[in-house]
Amino acid sequence: MSIDWQAFRLTIELAVVVSLILLVAGLPLAYWIAFSRWRWKFFVEALVALPVVLPPTVLGFYLLVALGLRSPLGRWWQSLTGHTLAFTFAGLVIGSILYSLPFAVQPFTASFASVDRKLLAASATLGASPLRTFFRVVIPLSAPGLVTGIALAFAHTMGEFGVVLMIGGNIPGVTRTVSIAIYDQVQASNYAGANAMALLLLIFCFAVLALVYGLNRGALSQKLWTLGSVK
Amino acid sequence: MTPPAESNSANAILTARIRKSFTGAEREFSLDVELSAAPGFTILFGPSGSGKTTLLDSVAGLATPDAGRIAVGERVLFDANTAINRPVAKRAVGYVLQDLALFPHLTVQQNVEYGLVHLPRAERRQRAQAMLQEFRIDHLDQQRPAKISGGERQRVALARSLVTDPCVLLLDEPLAALDVATKSKIIDDLRRWNQVHRIPILYVTHSREEVMALGERVLVIEQGRIVAQGTPHQVLRAPLQETVAQLAGFENIFDAAVYLIHEDRGTMTCRLQGNKPECSVLLETPLIRAELGSRLRVGIRAGDILLAIAKPVGLSARNVIAGKLVSLERRDMMISARVDCGVEMEVHLTLAARDALQLEPGCEVWLVIKTHSCHQMQK
Numbered sequence: 370m371s372i373d374w375q376a377f378r379l380t381i382e383l384a385v386v387v388s389l390i391l392l393v394a395g396l397p398l399a400y401w402i403a404f405s406r407w408r409w410k411f412f413v414e415a416l417v418a419l420p421v422v423l424p425p426t427v428l429g430f431y432l433l434v435a436l437g438l439r440s441p442l443g444r445w446w447q448s449l450t451g452h453t454l455a456f457t458f459a460g461l462v463i464g465s466i467l468y469s470l471p472f473a474v475q476p477f478t479a480s481f482a483s484v485d486r487k488l489l490a491a492s493a494t495l496g497a498s499p500l501r502t503f504f505r506v507v508i509p510l511s512a513p514g515l516v517t518g519i520a521l522a523f524a525h526t527m528g529e530f531g532v533v534l535m536i537g538g539n540i541p542g543v544t545r546t547v548s549i550a551i552y553d554q555v556q557a558s559n560y561a562g563a564n565a566m567a568l569l570l571l572i573f574c575f576a577v578l579a580l581v582y583g584l585n586r587g588a589l590s591q592k593l594w595t596l597g598s599v600k
Numbered sequence: 601m602t603p604p605a606e607s608n609s610a611n612a613i614l615t616a617r618i619r620k621s622f623t624g625a626e627r628e629f630s631l632d633v634e635l636s637a638a639p640g641f642t643i644l645f646g647p648s649g650s651g652k653t654t655l656l657d658s659v660a661g662l663a664t665p666d667a668g669r670i671a672v673g674e675r676v677l678f679d680a681n682t683a684i685n686r687p688v689a690k691r692a693v694g695y696v697l698q699d700l701a702l703f704p705h706l707t708v709q710q711n712v713e714y715g716l717v718h719l720p721r722a723e724r725r726q727r728a729q730a731m732l733q734e735f736r737i738d739h740l741d742q743q744r745p746a747k748i749s750g751g752e753r754q755r756v757a758l759a760r761s762l763v764t765d766p767c768v769l770l771l772d773e774p775l776a777a778l779d780v781a782t783k784s785k786i787i788d789d790l791r792r793w794n795q796v797h798r799i800p801i802l803y804v805t806h807s808r809e810e811v812m813a814l815g816e817r818v819l820v821i822e823q824g825r826i827v828a829q830g831t832p833h834q835v836l837r838a839p840l841q842e843t844v845a846q847l848a849g850f851e852n853i854f855d856a857a858v859y860l861i862h863e864d865r866g867t868m869t870c871r872l873q874g875n876k877p878e879c880s881v882l883l884e885t886p887l888i889r890a891e892l893g894s895r896l897r898v899g900i901r902a903g904d905i906l907l908a909i910a911k912p913v914g915l916s917a918r919n920v921i922a923g924k925l926v927s928l929e930r931r932d933m934m935i936s937a938r939v940d941c942g943v944e945m946e947v948h949l950t951l952a953a954r955d956a957l958q959l960e961p962g963c964e965v966w967l968v969i970k971t972h973s974c975h976q977m978q979k
Contacts, residue, residue, distance in 0.1 A: 490662050491701035493688035495715030495764060505714075509705045 372565050375542050376550040383458070383546065384526040387465045391473040391522045392515075394466075399477030399518075400503065421471050429535025432464050436536060456538045461546075464532045473522040480514020481507060513585045520581035524574045612673025613638050614768050614800040618658050619667040631655060631665075631824040637768075637800040641791075643832075644804045645811050646821035652804045653698075655821070656770045659802070660695045661688035672767045672800070694766030696774045700757040702745040708732070708756050709741035715764035731763040735789055751782040758786070762793060769801045776807065784813065811835075850899035850975065851946040856883070858890050867918070867971055870898055872943050879942040884918040885974035897977045902948040906968035907937065909957050919969040925961055928954060939965060 436454035454460040492502040530548040537544030554563035621630040631651040657663035732738040820828040860869040923941025
């Protein structure tokens with residue numbers, strides 16, 4: 370059978386790394402968007418949403434330029450590691466983070482914004498610092514939104530194609546993801562192989578999303594509440 | 601019972617001078633008040649939108665005044681002149697918000713322990729338990745707020761604030777939704793707690809019944825200003841401001857001018873401005889410090905007016921006014937009659953009185969009003 374398991378492993382690795390980084394980096398960004406009163410905040414919101422509407426090739430193209438040797442970032446990375454960021458796993462991670470950013474940050478922001486402000490006020494009058502309020506009140510109460518955001522970012526990274534093609538190329542074990550492998554099979558007129566991998570990816574992504582939406586129907590949020598109430 | 605923490609010296613007085621303006625989309629509003637509250641209850645009474653919540657928010661630190669100073673005893677919470685503005689979390693001001701804001705994902709016990717994070721776990725537990733017992737909710741400690749009754753939630757919110765030993769307690773209409781019996785039990789428990797801790801409690805309400813029931817010093821706030829203060833009896837019986845008067849149940853409020861002053865009898869005569877320029881009614885009222893011709897308002901409760909179908913004689917009441925019955929309207933078990941006697945007055949009667957007197961619109965009637973049923977107010 371012509372399923373490229375290496376590509377699958379690589380794709381899942383990529384999706385896990387990207388989701389974890391988005392969880393860590395997306396929370397403060399989402400918090401800022403939800404609570405800041407800065408008047409030009411909408412520029413940042415628009416910027417975060419951009420990957421939703423932009424063709425992946427556009428994002429990929431500019432990333433390729435930014436990561437290449439003509440940009441300061443590319444040269445800095447080159448001087449540090451001896452090779453360029455483009456066509457590496459690290460480059461793929463950077464591209465995927467930007468590409469999946471709105472899918473994590475927007476659900477985060479929406480769930481933060483829906484936390485009753487009175488609870489934040491009450492927390493402050495009880496002597497809690499903003500950080501403690503964040504971890505003890507905001508996070509537990511927005512758990513379903515956080516889970517949704519991470520799941521969407523994960524699934525979205527699993528299925529990305531254009532950005533990977535532009536900045537990753539097609540190096541087995543380094544940058545060849547499932548979607549690239551499928552594309553390869555089709556190019557080689559190996560429809561049976563393409564079908565096997567496409568079906569597998571479809572089932573996997575569906576399973577992840579179904580799991581998340583199923584758990585979010587109460588059971589998981591209850592559980593996270595309990596977790597949140599443990600000090 | 602745990603003694604108050606040393607930092608929050610008992611018997612400290614809350615003093616606040618607050619100025620704050622808003623320029624909203626639909627209206628401008630400015631709060632400009634100066635008040636002090638000794639340990640015990642101080643009631644803040646006024647209609648919605650009068651600035652009560654902004655005042656509380658300023659004391660708690662959730663709103664920043666444009667100018668002024670807020671202190672509890674020697675402890676300055678805010679001072680515009682010296683740029684002191686303690687953060688909310690460092691003020692030690694207990695604040696029970698109108699909708700209580702209990703943490704829905706925490707149990708009752710965890711809610712009460714929330715403000716004690718600086719203490720070791722065992723002490724936290726023990727203090728929370730003591731407070732839960734004091735407010736008679738220790739049996740609910742493992743419940744979540746959604747599973748308990750409104751009165752119980754109220755007790756949890758109080759316990760959660762008080763367990764942190766605040767130096768002031770702010771209550772923003774916390775009991776508005778509760779029935780009288782539940783309410784008074786909670787107030788009793790709060791009073792008992794405060795006999796030991798002796799902190800100022802600012803209690804906000806727009807309910808006249810609540811003011812009367814609490815029976816403590818009341819500050820009347822209206823459009824961002826404190827317009828009256830004293831005991832509920834003083835403030836609500838002899839109102840100075842018209843909104844207070846309406847709140848205090850004056851169905852009849854008239855523009856009037858001082859017409860005659862009878863120093864010797866301790867009364868004066870006021871001329872009520874009628875609906876038409878040529879109509880006016882003279883009314884004998886208690887003497888207040890006012891000059892001839894000065895303008896004021898007179899309020900009369902509809903239930904304080906007697907109605908007769910023949911001109912009564914031999915009465916002590918000084919005001920007997922002829923008029924014509926305009927309408928009779930049944931309200932529940934009572935009749936509201938409107939009588940035109942130059943000015944239109946509302947009179948409340950029983951159903952039996954209407955039937956016994958065979959009252960109908962158009963009847964000639966006499967109204968009898970005692971001098972001391974006429975309440976003057978500033979205009």
